[in-house]
Amino acid sequence: MIVKLKYLGAILLVAGSLFGQNTAAAHLASGNTYVKQHEWSQAIAEYRMAINLNPNLAQAHYNLANALAQQGKLNAAIDEYRAELRLEPNDVRGLNNLGLALGRAGQWQQAVAELRKTVRLNPGDEGAHYNLANALAADGNPQAAIIEFFTALRLKPNDAWAHNNLGNALAASGDLQRAEVEFRQAAALKPEFADAYFNLGNALLAQGHFNEAIWEYRIVLLLAPGDAAAQENLAYAYSREGDLTRAAFEYRWAVGLHPADATAHDNLGQVLEKQGRLAAAFQQYETASKLAPENSKYRADYTRLAGALKKAGTGQGHPVGKDSAGRRRQDAVRKRQAAS
Secondary structure: OEEOOOOOOOOOOOOOOOOOOOOHHHHHHHHHHHHHOOOHHHHHHHHHHHHHHOOOOHHHHHHHHHHHHHOOOHHHHHHHHHHHHHHOOOOHHHHHHHHHHHHHOOOHHHHHHHHHHHHHHOOOOHHHHHHHHHHHHHOOOHHHHHHHHHHHHHHOOOOHHHHHHHHHHHHHOOOHHHHHHHHHHHHHHOOOOHHHHHHHHHHHHHOOOHHHHHHHHHHHHHHOOOOHHHHHHHHHHHHHHOOHHHHHHHHHHHHHHOOOOHHHHHHHHHHHHHOOOHHHHHHHHHHHHHHOOOEHHHHHHHHHHHHHHHHOOOOOOOOOOOOOOEOOOOOOOOOOOEEO
């Protein structure tokens, strides 16, 4: 998941000449100075000293939580946001950032609950609605997310990320045509926004508009050369259009970009087999089976073609790995969400 977080409220600075003093305010000010220098460990140490001297200093808990979140120490950050909110229950900054930290930790239901509080306290803030919408979408509630994204866009109509993520929610709810409109709007507002073109390509592909999807994936690759997911989806679009030669070419590029991607190898094998290039297809199936021996689909492709080649007298090898109940849909379109 590609993440754009909307944090509320920067770490506040304490004015005055407090350095050298062993007071909570002095350590808070020192921590803020370290934050400005991106020296997070030192900042954390200073905030902890401030809290030791004054456990009821809400700003120290809040600043410590932000610094911990910056380092990816989410559980500790969540604890400090909760400590700050016990002292300042209606602090929208703390509620918002607690919600974001919970989301980053995968605790989406709790994130939704905290972000709803933020929206109730600050209904006119676009970022609050945007963050709640992303949390709702991640929690599997795209319809509720759509409502919040519309509210965010009413408050800030030209937010490319909100249009893009609204498109994702619409697509998740099955409304691909409206999703397409939102992805196009996101790309128009932010022409360098590769993910908007990528998601637009996926929406077009799902509607069977293969030529248009190909165009969008090519734009992604111009903006982000080496994007393996866009490369593989481009190849898939060519295969659905019936251009197997170009599909094989693009799949080879995808394999080159991500040699350990079993799906890319298996998909390339599918195209090569359709072209009648059985030995080359067998090599791709074999590679996919070795990369993901637990995947029964890859093993089935390999076993089937190995048997056919053996019957034809080519002497190609035998199945590798053991069977498994695992499933992974062949030719699945790679998706990228630009959430939060």
